Amino acid sequence: MSQDIYVVIEHLRGQVADISYVLCAAARQLAAASGGQVVGVLLGHNVQGLAQDVAVDRLLVMDDPQLADFIPDRYQQALAGLLSAQAPRVTLFGDTSIGAELAGGLSVQLGWPLVSYCRSVRADDGRLLYISQLCGGKVMAEGEIPAPHALLAMVPGGFQAEQGKRTSPPPVETVASAAVGGRITLKQYIEPESGDVDISKEAILVSVGRGIQNADNIEMVQELAAALGGVVSASRPVVDQGWLPTTRLVGKSGKRVKPRLYLALGISGAPEHAEAITDSQTIIAVNTDASAPIFDIARYGTTLDLFDLVPALTEKVRQAKQ
Template identity: 35%
Template sequence: MSTILVIAEEKNHQIRNATLEVVTAAAGLAASHGGRVAVLLLSSAAVDGASLAACGADRLLAAVDPRLAVYHPDLFKQIVLKAVAMTGADALFFSATSMGRDLAPRVAAALSAPCLADCTEVTMQDGTLTATKPLFAGKVLGRFILNGDKKVVSLRAGVFSIMERRPSAEVAFEPLPVPDSAFPLQATPTPASDVGRVDVGDADVVVTGGRGLRSAENFALVEELADALGGAVGATRAVVDSGWRPHREQVGQTGKVVSPDLYFMIGASGSIQHWAGMSGSRCIVAINKDSNAPIFQRADYGLIGDLFEIVPALTAELKKRSA
């Protein structure tokens, strides 16, 4: 493997942790096989690339244009294909975010390359790239060999550690021209309510609420606890389907896959579909009045009782201790 191309993502002009995890994983693989790591950033404004270089990137490419604030599949695919041609990359690594899951197969199809999504391990043996991913809602792990001149994978966020391999490395961004073709979408400002809140896919702490909260208004309890912990708000599919919370907060098989240090599950039973999206959490705390809820079989800590009493008391204690 000569060059691994990592497709980077940023939020609020900061490189996302999920991207730094992918760069670290790619750098480790490249170092053990004499390869190099190139990183492509698509952004609406200039971003500091020091963290990318520190994690092992040898080359940085940047496509910067205000109109790139909105993800458009065809345009982003064109830019990635230009980067592949510039770098001669034979492997492309994405993060398994909502954008990565959509863009990776599009690029793979254009390259006639195999594509494997949501991988939890990537190895190289005798020049062959092998990747592992969970199957059947996380019940089993499948190991796949990717053949061909080009390979495309996306890596599950929160599984790979971030490591600064070269803390003092300095690598400047090379500009990558954005195609002059018309942009079919226009950027719209992020709603004010979303500004400053941690994305559920990047958070070290996630507080998820279920139907046990009874209404959208009662999610204020979840938000207050998440803010006290410096975390993100998550939601079950039932909550999102009810219109209580936006889909971007959904955790589970049909939502986002998260692996935070601390995961609170409040008023939710813990279905296998939800478990598939948060089973990588390092510590799980469940709060539910039903002692037979499935989540208690998997949680590290369980509180059986009325969430409307437990959550406010817990939040108040956290605020008191941090004051």
């Protein structure tokens, strides 16, 4: 039985997704314990030259015009053929729109168990263990990665992307594609609108969550953002309520952000939000609940009430600038 750890390298519009490096970092930890190799799997068309910095022992490239765009059923067929033939011990996917769809379909097709929302992995006395972040991050479930084969869909947070990079290109092997036509075709790729501001490019984000209570209180946060020279972004409940436009949404269904400062006000840190802020240089969390998962990824935090803190902080920032 193979002890190799496979990583499905996610990419879009010619860019390797950050989650791929996180997967490589996790895979290295698992491979050190299983005694296998870390093997990257790259699907696409004209993708030679992509993923040259992923920390894998070898990179399998399946290059096929049918795989030029991410079409779920084609990618699934191509991967099902490869994985059933090579039977790795564990295969890692990002728990992203692309990765979660593939991992779920493959789990059914191959009959291999899938662990979703996996935040970290570790080895203990020869056993491979996962920690999965359930119920919006409120429950951390630890278990043994099922044998002989398992699929893991990972959220960011447990490993640094930097740990999954290498400086020299990995050895590349070309593998035959088993992609089939499928029922779905891509008609058009629509770039999301950047709208009033592009929060993915802002250096300072003051982000507001359900803890803000109602639309009228957003103004207070806008004043703090203006004093700091940043802009306001939000978690999903705030956008769903229509208190801020969708262009300000941070998270799985919004934008990934990488500001110098991410100030999270009244945000719990659910996985769908947290996965999009892990590239921030500094995260500061303000949340009255000391057990909120946002504190797991924040560098600084306070359990002060945001309604006490925000006006006082705005005043202090203004004074400091005079």
